[in-house]
Structures are given as structure tokens and as C-alpha cells.
Amino acid sequence: MNLAKRVQTLTPSTTLAITAKANELKAAGVDVIGLGAGEPDYNTPENILEAAYASMKEGKTKYTPSGGLPDLKRAIAAKLKRDQGLTYANSEIMVGIGAKHVLYTLFQVLLDEGDEVIIPIPYWVSYPEQVKLAEGVPVYITATADQQYKITAQQLHDAITEKTKALILNSPSNPTGMIYTKEELEQLAEVCREKDILIVSDEIYEKLIYGDAEHVSIATLSDDAKKRTLIINGVSKSHSMTGWRIGYAAGEADLIKAMTDLASHSTSNPVTTSQYAAIEAYNGSQDAVEEMRSAFEGRLEAIYPQLAAIPGFSLIRPQGAFYLLPDVQEAATRTGHASVDEFVEALLTKANVAVIPGSGFGADTTIRLSYATSLEKLEEAVARIRKFVEANWQG
Template sequence: MTKKLANRVSTLSPSTTLAITAKAKEMKEAGIDVIGLGAGEPDYNTPANILEAAYASMQEGKTKYTPSGGLPALKDAVIEKLKHDQGLDYSRAEIMIGIGAKHVLYTLFQVILDPEDEVIIPTPYWVSYPEQVKLAGGKPVFVDSTSSSQFKVTATQIKEAVTDKTKAVIINSPGNPTGMIYSRQELEQIASVCQEKDIWIISDEIYEKLIYGTEQHVSIAQLSQDAKDRTFIINGVSKSHSMTGWRIGYIAGDKEVVSAMTNLASHSTSNPTTTSQYATIEAYNGPQDAVEEMRKDFESRLERIYPQLVAIPGFKVIKPQGAFYLLPEVSEAMEKTGFSSVDDFAAALLTEAKVAVIPGSGFGSPNTIRLSYATSIDLLEEAVSRIHSFVKANWKE
């Protein structure tokens, strides 16, 4: 046999975030004092009421198959959440529950993309967007943002990127890895372009509950009936309720597409994990105090750590408005410390400073690094201190 792998996987890049996190864990297990700032998950346990609901469901024998698109009761919980939080009305036929938001996105691309269909992806982007588009036979089309634009793209940029092959644009707000939020006005302008060009909008809102200061989350689907009709909302409980390992996400959107996604899931995953679905019903229907407590703690950490990061020579840092990431632009620090690539710079931070960060190259942003502040303030301050010391010790004028 001369060929082992299919063409569709030959160009895939491994997840940068998972690779760095695994390396840091390996070093820790070897007894090395590494501080990991790579993981994209809250450092809280899942709230107790959710754990109790999951256990109760198992005790009651709710451990069998469910409908492929999710339990009707969970769809109803999602429908109520969207009504309460965004003022949006959906039916069960417009909701599919998946095995995390990542699986939902993957399934969506599989059912809407034909070979060479284009998807506009603003940079910096979450690492899996382009890979999932390619797996579906599509073509990622990158539209660049910079720190000067607060890592957000404009409606004009999107309009200029549209071709006759464009199928969709992805909007991630609050964003990973940037933490930035699109304003209502910015979203209105983007929605207008998408209506004019007749393309889908994929709105990744997984960090919507983690917003700081006076900022507010606006879903682009809220803006008009046309915007709602062409938008797929992607969300879940991984970040909002610290349930990353439970693997439950959902999509809300066009019922024909959702039906096709459900059919595809029936042949690939059968159904989302039953116990996790019952846990998520409680997550949405139960008290939300723990969600707000976690948000406040993340905001407090940001306020503490942001000025310390800004003080590092050669670091330019925009203060994020949501999520739990900081994305310093480090090109000057790299140059002054003798590194030609952010990958080498991040590798040196890991091996010499014993701090694990994610190189921005994995996000289409080759002059940045991503730091997660989803860890204790003591570890955060120690990590930033180590980075500061490393940069000062290696700085060459």
C-alpha cells in the first residue's frame, strides 16, 4: 500500500493550543516548575447544582440514546436562553445540540460547503476555523486586522473580500484570541454587507457571558429579520459554565441546514452524551450565580495583570473587553531579544522562563502571543514576572 492518508487530512495543522498545553503538562509531570498560560478553559469546577443534576439523571436511568439533534428539553432550554438573553425566537427545528461548539461548527461546514466555496475568516482567528473549512472542501479567505483596529475587521474589508464563491463570513465576538467585542454599529454594517452580497453569517458567541466593564454582548442575529435569517448562532456551556469536558454546544439557525446537520450527526456521533445533556439543562434552567461569580473573578484578574504585562519592554497590549485572553504584540521584544519568529520566542519562554504561552502564528497573527488568564492570580503574576525577567535579561540594543 503506497498511500495511507486521504488528501483531506494531508494539509491539516495540529491544534497549536492543545500541543502547547500538552508540552507544558509533560514538563510538569517531569518535575519542572512550568506555569501554563495556554489552556482555553476556565480554572473553576463545574457548578455544584450542575454536577448534582448530572448524577441524578444517571441514578434515574437516563443513560440511553437520545435524538441525534439533542433532547427536546435541552432544545427548549436553549430556546428560552436565546429568548431571555437576545430576545430571539427559535423553534426546536432550528436548534441542534452537538458535542461542543467545535463539533457543531465542523458539522455546519460539512453541510453548507461544496468544493472551492469560500469562507471569510478575520484574523486573528480561532485555530480550528480554517482547518474545518478545508476539511469540508472549502477555501479559507483571510481578512487581516491589526492592533491599530483593535483586532476587528470592517464591513468594507469584508465587502472587498467577497467573490462569487463566497458562502459565509465568521464573526467571533467576544473573540478568541483577542478578547475584543464588535459593537452594535459595527455589526449592523457587517450585516448590511452580508444582505447585499447574500452570504451566510456564522456568529461564534461562545464567550458571550465573559464581558467586562460597560461592554455588552450583541448578537448579529438581533439586528434585523434578515440578519437573523442568514445567521447561525454557535454557542455552548464550555466557557460560560466551566463545562469544557462535558462537550455540549448548539447551533440556532435555518431549519433546513439544521435538519441536514442532524442527519449527518446521526451517522457520525449518534447523539451528544446523554448525561451531559441533562447537566446542560440544569446549566441553563438553574441559578446563574456561579456564572457571574466567575465573570467577576476573570475581570479582577485582568485588572491586576494587564498593567504588569504592559510594563514589559517591547510588549504592546490592547486591553481585552471579554473572554480570558491577552494578545500582546511582541515584535519589538522578539527583535531585541534575538528571535526571528514568534514560535521560537514562545519556545524560549517555555524552556528558559518556564512559562507556556501560545504563539500567535497559530491564530494567523505571527507577531503576537496569547496568554490565558484562566488561572490563579498568584500564578499569573509569577508568570508575567518570569516573562519580564526573560525579556530584560536577553534585551540587546
């Protein structure tokens, strides 16, 4: 069968590929420790489970409006007001089947063939693929480790052309864990105002912040910044609800309407039970959110120095999310591997540790490790990696 050209250029998800291979080894009886997870290792909080169950028992199992239940939109608006001081009407909020679906819908309604979207490197794996599926063109800006993996206003200015439609910002970032400061965001917002482009602000990790770092939404900086920003968020990471698939967009009503209209022809509506669960997630107790955040911070405190001590590893301490992104080029080379991808393969098959190669994020010399797993497993995984590197070190 001749497939459509739009899917022939897709790059398979590196994360899913590594996870699948690790699962094969586990099924064969191999003791593999997986550090590729992009989800909290906690169950969804009990109050949310109870709300979902109650909604089903009450017969709330039918279709809902395509853009989400009005009560859920109000809960999202209340959360945005509470956390960011931002005011949105229901007409300025669209609920989708996870933040990924919301982003996909955005690019489908925003881009025409040849339109450009600026994507900082390192990036989340699906940004470029979603842009390409909408016949857009990803334009990459490399943010180096010296820049703490954050682009500068000058870089942004230089990358914008007459075809540029949007900039994607992900703060806290997957895969780097870095957070843009208010001052850095102000500089980027000014360039976007000057060049009149949309800001897509992916804030899915906003509740996972460590130390004295602070999350600032770029939409809060000015009336202009709010008008040109589409906030993307959801309950997946903050409330350990990855499988429930509820994300949202908040922004200008005309853009939200277009996204909602498209969703009405693609998904009908977000899962009804999941929406009632999300209402409780935002309106109910937030104790579990802080409990998870504190646990992740504790794991980071413990594991960061151990990982940094591995020969040939160089890394920046993340400020949020639950990922570490060490540069391991020296370790890969000194252990006889032609590339970091090959090094990752060896870690899986010889050290029995599954990590994600940075090539999937546009950062070929790095690997991504998730610390969304128990401290015991984390420490054992790092010990295995160190043992493998030291045993194979050449020169």
C-alpha cells in the same frame, strides 16, 4: 499507509502542541506555569453536577434524538429569548458534542469544493482547518491592532466573490477578547444582506464581558440578519463545562435539519448525561456564571498593567473572554530571537512559562496568554517573562 488528501493539509493544533511540551517538562519536575488554557479554572457548578448524577440514577442513560433532547432545546430557546430576545423553535436548534463539533458539522453540510468562507485574522485555530476539511477555501481578512482586531464592512465587501458562502464572526473573540459594537455589526450585516451570504456567529464567550462593554448578537439586528445567521454557542465557557462537550447551533430549520441528519450518521447523539447537565445549566441558578465572570475581570484588572509594562510588549485591553494578545515582535527581536515562535520556545524552556504563539491564530507577531488561572500564578508568570526579557535585552 496513504492517508486521504483532506488530512494531509491539516495544521496541527499549536495550542495542544505547546500544552503537551509543557506537560512533559512538568512531568520531569520543572516548575512550568501554563498560560495556554482555553477553559475556566473552576469546577462545574454543584447544581449542574447534582442534576447530572440524578439523571443517571433515574436511568436516563440511553440514546437520545440525534439533534439533542427536546427539553434541552427548549432550555436553549428560553436562554436565547431571555438573553437576546430571539425566538427559536426546537426545529431551529441542533445540539452537538461541543461547539467545535457543531461548527464541523455546519461546514460539512454547507460547503462544496471551492466554496469560500471569510475568516477574520486573528482567528480561532480550528476555523480554517474545518473549512479545508470540507473542501472549502478559507479567505482571510486581516484586522490590525489599529482596528482593535475587528474587520470593517469595506474589507468584508472587498473580500466577497461569487464563491463566498459565509462569514465567520467570533465576538467576544478568541484570541483577542475584542467585541463588535452594534453599529459595527449593523454595517457587516448590511454587506451580508447585499451579497446574500451566511453569517456564522460564534458567541461562545458571550457571558464573559468586562467593563462597560456589551455583547450584541448580530441575529438581533433585523429579520434578515436573524434569517441568515447561525448562532454557535454552548455551556463550555459560560458554565465551566468544557469536558462535558455540549454546544448548539440556532438558525434556519433547513440548515439545522441537514446538520442533524449528518450528526445521526457520525455521533448518534450528544452524551445523554451531559445533556441533562446542560438543561440545569440553562434553567438553574446563574450565580456561578457571574461569580466566574467577576473573577476573570479582577484578574484582568490586575495583570493587564503588569504585562503592558514589559519592554517590547504592546497590547490592547480585551473586552471579553479570558485571553490577552500582546504583540511581542520587538521583545522577540531585542532578545535575539529570529521569530516569535522561537521566543515562545525560549519562554517555555528558559523562563518556564508556557504561552501560545500567535502564528496559530494567523497573527505571527503576537502571543496568546490565558488568564483562566489563579492570580498568584499569573503574577508569577508575568514576573518570569519580564525578568527573561530584561536579562536578554540587546541594545
